Amino acid sequence: MNTARPLRIVLPGGSGQVGSLLARHFHAKGNSVVVLTRRMFPAPWRTVTWDGVNLGDWVRELDGADVVINLAGRSVNCRYSTANRREILESRTKPTRVLGEAITRVARPPTLWMNASTATIYRHALDRPMDEVTGELGGNEPGAPSAWRFSIDVAKRWEEAFFAASTPNTRKIALRSAMTMSPDRAGIFDVLLRLVRFGLGGSAGSGRQFVSWIHEVDFVRAIDCLIAKENVTGCINIASPGPVPNREFMSALRRAWGRRLGLPAAEWMLEIGAVLLRTETELILKSRRVIPGRLLESGFQFQFSDWPSAARDLVQRWRNEPRSKPNDASASERVCETGQAI
Numbered sequence: 001m002n003t004a005r006p007l008r009i010v011l012p013g014g015s016g017q018v019g020s021l022l023a024r025h026f027h028a029k030g031n032s033v034v035v036l037t038r039r040m041f042p043a044p045w046r047t048v049t050w051d052g053v054n055l056g057d058w059v060r061e062l063d064g065a066d067v068v069i070n071l072a073g074r075s076v077n078c079r080y081s082t083a084n085r086r087e088i089l090e091s092r093t094k095p096t097r098v099l100g101e102a103i104t105r106v107a108r109p110p111t112l113w114m115n116a117s118t119a120t121i122y123r124h125a126l127d128r129p130m131d132e133v134t135g136e137l138g139g140n141e142p143g144a145p146s147a148w149r150f151s152i153d154v155a156k157r158w159e160e161a162f163f164a165a166s167t168p169n170t171r172k173i174a175l176r177s178a179m180t181m182s183p184d185r186a187g188i189f190d191v192l193l194r195l196v197r198f199g200l201g202g203s204a205g206s207g208r209q210f211v212s213w214i215h216e217v218d219f220v221r222a223i224d225c226l227i228a229k230e231n232v233t234g235c236i237n238i239a240s241p242g243p244v245p246n247r248e249f250m251s252a253l254r255r256a257w258g259r260r261l262g263l264p265a266a267e268w269m270l271e272i273g274a275v276l277l278r279t280e281t282e283l284i285l286k287s288r289r290v291i292p293g294r295l296l297e298s299g300f301q302f303q304f305s306d307w308p309s310a311a312r313d314l315v316q317r318w319r320n321e322p323r324s325k326p327n328d329a330s331a332s333e334r335v336c337e338t339g340q341a342i
Helices: 017-028 055-060 082-105 146-164 190-198 216-228 246-257 266-278 291-298 309-318 330-337
Strands: 007-010 033-039 046-049 069-070 111-119 171-177 180-181 213-215 234-238
Touching: 017 033, 017 216, 046 055, 055 082, 082 111, 082 146, 111 146, 111 216, 111 291, 146 213, 180 190, 180 216, 190 234, 190 246, 190 291, 190 309, 213 216, 213 309, 216 234, 216 246, 234 291, 246 309
Parallel strands: 007 033, 007 069, 033 046, 069 111, 111 171, 171 234, 180 213
Antiparallel strands: none
16 A cells, blocks of 8 residues: 555544544544544544444545554453453443445545454463464364353454455454553553552563553554555454563563562452452463564564663653653543453
């Protein structure tokens, strides 16, 4: 794709952390950005309402678009009740299906459709890294709680809905993203740093489980790279090449902040805390050892390939930048974007 000219970029569900990163990035480069959102909010780019389920006036935004990046989906930072499970699944599959239908209806289909997915689709991996070719999808691995199968099933059905859409004139990429680290308030990095600041940033459980991550700078650069490389399709891991065990991950974050010690949390403590906070321990105990095989093969060079240097940069920016929200969308709306969902 010719990225020398301004692009028309549509971001369904683009009101949360990751959507805001992309919107700011594309807008700063002079591109035309439209965010499809359930609730309107002030922004330097255009916002258009949609419900993620039904066709409507928003469909015209896809006509002639260069890139569509779908980020819609309810956060999984909750207890896996029956109602929450249904909402988590449907908030991903329904927007994906309606986007596929919308693309078939416009006269000039988008050139590229990227759909959010998740690195959690791979199995709980302590033994070896998982790339797009040799990585093993999870669901039946020994030693992993049965409750973890839910998020893997969601990821698989999400991708199935995406690739089932008949869009022969639109290139498609599923973004199997790791946690995107940025200094924005209420992002995953802000949450982890808060633990360190309050003296709670020790290892979680055994500390052996791997953490896959990507610095925001490399995240947006990777998206730019995929837009430009017109021969790339299919599933792409969006993660740094340096996943590290939780113990090392938190230690490097403490050093970046200037704190030597952090209170560790045993698994039983995490289970109690998860109930009190109405979340699931999978979010911190599952080993996500994901590497970006296809990005590296394409020649992509990471600016932040190791966590200690990324942590130092993020801590410095967290300290220097005003503590502001990614945009003025409501908290409930920000929950409905998949930035750090699974």
